[in-house]
Amino acid sequence: MQLAVLVIYLAALITPWLFVQHQHRTAYIMALVPAALTIWFATHIPMIAGGEVFIQEYQWIPGLDISLTMVLDGLSLMFALLICGIGTLIVLYAGAYLKGNPAQNRFLVILLAFMGSMLGLVLADNLITLFVFWELTSITSYMLIGFNHQSAEARKAALQGLIVTVAGGLALLCGLVMLASMAGSYSIQEILNTPETLTEHPLFVGMLICLLLGAFTKSAQFPFHFWLPNAMAAPTPVSAYLHSATMVKAGIYLLARLQPELGESGLWTVLLSSFGAMTMLTGAFMAVRSTDLKKLLAYSTIMALGTLTLLIGIGTETAMIAFAAYLLAHSLYKGALFMLAGIVDHEAGSRDVTLLGGLRKNLPLTAILVAVAALSLAGIPPLFGFVAKELLLEAMLDGAFHSFIFVFVMVASIFVVTVASVIALRPFFGAFKAPKAEKDIHEPPKAMLAGPIVLVLLSLVAGVIPGTVGNWVTLPASNAVAGNVVDGYLALWHGLNLPLLLSGISITLGLLLFKYWDTFRNRLKVLDPIIARGPERGYFWFMDAIVWVAEWQTHILQNGSMRNYLRTIVLVFVGLTGYTLISRYQLHWNWDVDLYFHEFITVGILVAAAIAACVTRSRLGSVAAMGAVGFSVALIFILFSAPDLGITQILVETLTVILLVLVLFRLPGFSNVSTTRERIRDAVVALLVGVLIMFLIMITIDVQLFEPISGYMIENSYTLAHGRNIVNVILVDYRALDTLGEIFVLALAAMGVYAMIKFNPATSPGANHYAGTLILEEKKLAEKDIIHSLEEIHQKMLEDQNIISVGAMNNRNSDEDGDEEQETLASSYDEDRDHDDSQAAKRLEDDERGKKDAAQSDEEGKKS
Incomplete structure (x- = not known):
């Protein structure tokens, strides 16, 4: 039976290749596959009528109790005969109906894929396998209904059918999982044969509602019936197959299959x-x-x-x-x-x-x-x-x-x-x-x-x-x-x-x-306003509500503020994790702590420095406080027998503090970018995160899912690795590959930084020719800009002279003071022109000198 489903999927895969060879006649060839399966299933009729049930098991994901077990009894046999038998006739019909349609190849592929999914659905014994085929029928039916995707009506109908059936499919998945939890098995046959009744189980009502939602949406039951008439936008072969004998009866099949157990x-x-x-x-x-x-x-x-x-x-x-x-x-x-x-x-x-x-x-x-x-x-x-x-x-x-x-x-x-x-x-x-x-x-x-x-x-x-x-x-x-x-x-x-x-x-x-049908139908038109407010209107209202909610939550959660994003993420993390900790774990407070006075002092300095880094108004003070935190952590490492970690921490903190001090003068001054209320809110969020992390650490210390490996390392560090420093042994022996990877990453980073600092195009070998070429190109562009600027200056001077000449003619009879002023103005323009000419000549000399330098650099590059 698994082979029967696989054969149909394989037929769908080879259909494009056959279509290249045989065009529309491919449909007549592909019809042989469901026809052969119809005959094969028909051979089981006498045995099924005699009361036999055929079961073929194949473990798919044993760890999750998911199998590809197929069952053939009276109900699945009748559905299999309808799926394959009517499917054969539909494929033949589609070959002639879509003759000349360039997309007939695509149609046959999707139709055969749907046929295989529907056959797998009615044969499946495992609830999860049934759901997988259930969703495959929804996806392939979506593509079949929207086959004429250039039509807006077809696209709308396909999307509506997909949303309704997939939404029901999600509810169905919840119901199937609850049913399996109640019965203790994902096998339909085992569920039907379970001796105890499930009606008294506390999950029964929820499970039943979820199952019915999935079945009702798939089989167009009221009030989810509106998508089926709209799906008539699909080609006729789709309507004849999906909406008469197969897809719309998937929900009916599920109800019939579970009737022996839930019918009580x-x-x-x-x-x-x-x-x-x-x-x-x-x-x-x-x-x-x-x-x-x-x-x-x-x-x-x-x-x-x-x-x-x-x-x-x-x-x-x-x-x-x-x-x-x-x-x-x-x-x-x-x-x-x-x-x-x-x-x-x-x-x-x-x-x-x-x-x-x-x-x-x-x-x-x-x-x-x-x-x-x-x-x-x-x-x-x-x-x-x-x-x-x-x-x-x-x-x-x-x-x-x-x-x-x-x-x-x-x-x-x-x-x-x-x-x-x-x-x-x-x-x-x-x-x-x-x-x-x-x-x-x-x-x-x-x-x-x-x-x-x-x-x-x-x-x-x-x-x-x-x-x-x-x-x-x-x-x-x-x-x-x-x-x-x-x-x-x-x-x-x-x-x-x-x-x-x-x-x-x-x-x-x-x-x-x-x-009197015409008269009766016309009389019924008075009900059109009421019908227009039916379940389909609720569907459109629901879709509009989804868009509104999406816009609302986007406005609230994604408003462009990075602080808001972080606060939202952190609060969700704190809420979900905190609820889990409170509901599932109990903390055991152990106040018998064996600590010395100097250790208390070290922790106190660390806490005080951390608080100082948050409240200080000086950037230098903040850097000093963060350095104090780092050095305090290093001291704690040393106090608790981890000198290597302490030394590493000291080196990292020293380098960090130096880098921060070097860039300190480039940072802007302190400013109040948030109100007091916002700072208090942020402090509360930070406090919640800190408390949560503290509890997580305490639970991690308190809860041991497996036997700790620290004892093994302590016992064998010297005898096996010949090292008295356990930390060193862990780094270079127990976790040698991890350490090697870290060294490799650091080496790559160091080489990248070294190359970035030391590489100089002007002095590196082979770079002179490239640099000279760049300089020459830049000089050419500069020369063009200078010539263009000179032309603009010259044109402006000519225009100014014309203005001066016209003004002199108009004021010919003016007094001598006016003549002197006009001559002074003209002489000033002459001086400006001489100055501009001298500047242009100087620029040309500099340009020629640049060309010579570029040529010389080019020669040196060629020689090198």
């Missing part, structure tokens, strides 16, 4: 029955007011998913039999209807049933297939949908909650008949109003018709011989869901009974509603 809880029964009935009614109501073919089918799918959840919640044997039959019937007719809706859209260019009409002339075979599949949807004999509907009504009458959900079931049944009538009649009768020319509409390629034909025939055959289908497929699945062998059978005719009467009433009222 009254809370389980109430929640599943209530939400299932509400989902069923919501889906039927929304379907009857829609005009888009795919939206009609999507809402009817929601109705079917609610029905399946309701049957699991009822939990009786009749309900379990009805569950398996209804699941199979729905997969057959809904997969066919989705593909046929895609054909209508592909050929007619529209899915709006108010515009379509008269297509029976151009699409006769499609019209027949749609009619037969719609009959199964409505529950009309002799289709298998009728058998499933009879069992559903019988389960409702047998269930303990039939008095309050009976009306829901009947109303939903009436609406479904109306929807089936709209799908079967509206597109193929009446006037054609779609924009595409009616004469251009024709039957699609045979590959697109193959899937609907097979599914419709299977629905018809299963309806004719329901006993055989029940014994071989549905009843073994019912046994797995019930946890025991159920007593029941499937038959087309159960005689004249109440379920048959109720079925006839629903069909009659549904056809009558179809007659």
Whole structure:
């Protein structure tokens, strides 16, 4: 079974290579893989029907109790047949539907990856493995729904589906972990076989809510149903596969799988029955007011998913039999209807049933297939949908909650008949109003018709011989869901009974509603404002709230203040670590400390110096105080028999103090950059950190997880390493490689500093030529700048002379004082011009001298 999943993933990997060779025909080749797996799973039908269960174990991460164990029983076999069988038809359909699409290669890869993930999900026995495949289906379905990523609608729908299902997946993970903790195992088979009940466990309610959140979001249960109709933006092959037989039934599979263990809880029964009935009614109501073919089918799918959840919640044997039959019937007719809706859209260019009409002339075979599949949807004999509907009504009458959900079931049944009538009649009768020319509409390629034909025939055959289908497929699945062998059978005719009467009433009222469907649908438009304020609006509100919270917390936590960042990090660290220390550890205070007076004095000096460094108003005083702290630490090392560390500390502190003193004159003076209140707050934060670190050190000393190795080092330092200084032995023997690495790092740093200090481009060998070239280039640029400046000065002088000449002509009749002043002004300009010319000449001489120096440097460089 692990190989079956692996084969599909390998097929997805080689699809790009095959597509280069065979183009759109690659789909027909790839369809052989799920077809072969369908046959392989079908060979297990006789043995599974006989009560056997196949288990294949493979330890994935034994230390975490995570395995790739696969289980094949009646429930997983029916799902595997649907996944691989309908998957084969979908791959064939996609080959023709996307013919000519350059992205068909990508589509096939993602589709096969989704198929493998879905198959792994229904076969997995380990809860964590199931969750991994669960999330893989969410990711691959996101890529499939958003396949037409150039469309904003497709991107929006894909993101919405991903957010809803992944959010539910996180809740599911919590529920699965709690379930494993309660049962003591991650194996589903062991959980189902556990002798004690889990309902009395204190974690049961939380676990149940988390599991239901995961299942409800995945299977579009109310109020999370809104993402499924929006996902119809995906290509039709995606809708036909994900939203009829596979992904949306993943949550249903999980509920059915856990039913034997959790079904004993009254809370389980109430929640599943209530939400299932509400989902069923919501889906039927929304379907009857829609005009888009795919939206009609999507809402009817929601109705079917609610029905399946309701049957699991009822939990009786009749309900379990009805569950398996209804699941199979729905997969057959809904997969066919989705593909046929895609054909209508592909050929007619529209899915709006108010515009379509008269297509029976151009699409006769499609019209027949749609009619037969719609009959199964409505529950009309002799289709298998009728058998499933009879069992559903019988389960409702047998269930303990039939008095309050009976009306829901009947109303939903009436609406479904109306929807089936709209799908079967509206597109193929009446006037054609779609924009595409009616004469251009024709039957699609045979590959697109193959899937609907097979599914419709299977629905018809299963309806004719329901006993055989029940014994071989549905009843073994019912046994797995019930946890025991159920007593029941499937038959087309159960005689004249109440379920048959109720079925006839629903069909009659549904056809009558179809007659007045347009009027009824228009009347329902008054509810549009209420529907607009439904669960989907809550989703958008939630997304807006996330953005608002993100902006708010960013403004608070990331406001550009480094001090604020550090304070936030430190306080979170103190809070989380402090809570852990208080809740889990108890400190043992030992006041019997054997210390001498001089040791107390040393510690006192250290503390006093540290406080002085914080409060002093002099930078020199701060440096002196920090030096005192360092030298006090060195003295403590020496006092406690670590002279090497003490000497090292003295050297480091001496160098640090000298460096600080050397750069002291470059530092700005002291200034009050914070208020008194802020300094007090910072002092409190620092005090909290100091206290926390003190407690951590005390706990580290007090708690010994393993036997200390210090005794071994003390005993063997002299005998094995021939050294009396234990610290030296640790550095050069026990931790020799660590010391070697530190030496290597220091050596690299020293060489880097030495090279930086000693390297001089002007005097180093081979650098003269390079330096001369740089000087020459700089001189050329300077020469250009000087010439440009001289031209600007000369132009300005000419302009000034012109101004002077004009002024002299205008003032020709002025007095002699004015003439003298004008002559003085002109002579001053002449003097300025002579001065500028002399300065320019001097600059040119300096430039020529620079050229000669550069040439000489160049010659020296070449010689060297």
